[in-house]
Amino acid sequence: MTDYTYYTASTLDGFLADPDDSLDWLLSQPIDEDGPFSIADLMAATGVIVMGATTYEWVLEHTPDEPWPYPDQQTFVFSHRELPLVHPTVRVISGSPAEHRELLETAAGELGVWVVGGGGLAAAFAADGMLDEMVVCYAPVALGAGRPLFTRPFDFELLETARNKAFVIARYRVVGARGPSQ
Template sequence: MTAYTYYTASTIDGFLADPNDSLDWLLSQPIDDDGPFSIAELMAGTGTIAMGATTYEWLVEHTAGEPWSYPEQQTFVFTHRDLAPVHPTVTRLAGPPAEHRARLEDAAGDRGVWVVGGGGLAAQFAAAGMLDEMIVSYAPVTLGSGRSLFTEPFDFELLDTARNRAFAIARYRVVGARKAAPSQR
């Protein structure tokens, strides 16, 4: 069975990016590339990448003139916008994740799917029963507003924690959609 992992970084107040989609807060933090929960460790087990359009556009804009960051994995960009692929391994998909499950898993082969962003896309995967774990690297920064880490009410179970220089990292199992509390009279 293919494992789906939402691997991301967040401010301690729960934002992936500021209101202008800037990641300056993230890029200024020290991290050990070979430390716990490293990107290299994640990529070794990743066969397919599922990405939101805003994340894709940010990546393309901020790496212009450089080779595509993920040439070894098939990248599926979930969007209704007409975005041009910057590499032969990039494909645009429209519609909810469940409609594309077989395609994602076929592309992953015997490895997993990395759900890379953003919080709305990760919540869609979770709602479809297509998210097993969430790994969050929390930076010692607050933004006050911006793009949310996760956009729907869900319960998670803490499985593991580590420190990687400035980051507190937590690995969670996705339990399920959060049930509304009974109303009190």
């Protein structure tokens, strides 16, 4: 069975990016690349990457002279627009995550799916029953506004925490959507 993990960084007040989609708050924080919850460990367990159009466009805009950062994984970008394809492993798809479950799991093989973001896409995966865990690297920053970490009411169970330099990292199991009586 394919594991789906939303692995992301967030401010203490629950934002992925500021109102201008800047990640300056994140990129200025110290982290040990070989420390707990390292990106290398995540990538070794990842066969497919999924992201929304805004995330994809951010990567393209902020790394114009660099090669595609995920050449070893198939990347599926969820969008209703045409987007430039910058690497043979990148494919644009539209619709709900559930509509593409077989495609994603076949492409992942024995490995997992990394839901990069944003928060709306991660929430859509959770709503479709396709999000097992959420790993959030909390930075010691508050923005007051911006792109939210998660866009739907859901419950999570804390499984593990760690510290990696400036970040407190929390790993959660997705419990389910919050109902009106909860």
